[in-house]
Amino acid sequence: MIQNKEISADKKYNKLIVVLSIAIPIIVAILFKVRLDFELPVFLPPIYATINGLTALILVLAFFAIKNKKIVLHENLMTTAIWCSALFLVMYVLHHMTSDSTIYEGNFRALYLFVLVSHIVLSVAVIPFVLITYVRAITKNFEDHKKIAKITFPLWLYVAVTGVIVYLMISPFY
Known part of the structure; x- marks a missing residue:
């Protein structure tokens, strides 16, 4: 009986999960085409990268918290990680709505593109998992x-860490 209750509790969220998993990437893609006529300060990209790094750190701390049976700490850290990822996404989209994309011009272009593409693809794929x-x-x-x-x-950890790596690789070209 408890199993059925858990399944029905999960099911009531399924439509919302599907809607958000589809809507978030579509909205982000649409907003990337929108241009706002003002510039955000140049120092903001390192803040976005820091948020990604903080998310990675929080995920690792949450992992250790649950391994040590610190359930409330784990819950709080995971909720914080979700909010950090959401904040990052909003700020990142705003950055792209107000700035031209920066082109990587370094010697490791193939590596950069691999990290960038895998980061983008997995950032979309991780939404329903989260x-x-x-x-x-x-x-x-x-x-x-x-x-x-x-x-x-x-x-999720890969997405957070590669977000920092992408920033570190592109930052000399800003």
Whole structure:
């Protein structure tokens, strides 16, 4: 009976997860084509990268918190990581709505493009994983939460870390 309750609690969020998983990338793609007629300060890109780095650190801390059975700390860290990722996304989109894209002109262009493309593709792919993992936690479906968290964690950590790497590689060309 408890299993059915968990499944039905998860199911009520499924439509929202699907909608957000599709809508977020579409909205971001549309907003990338919108140009706002003002410039944001030049010092903001390192702030975006710092938010990505902070997200990576929070994810690692949350991993160790749950391994040490510090459940409330884990919950708080994961919620913070979600908010950091959302803040990063909003700021990053605003940056691209107000600035021209910077072209990488260094010797490691192939490596840069690999990291950038894998970062972008996985940043889209990780959205439903994060949402499903979070829903399974808030609905107390911990067995299924643990299963998907094993996939979500490395994907999300990769996206956060490669966000910093992309910034460090492109920053000399700003």
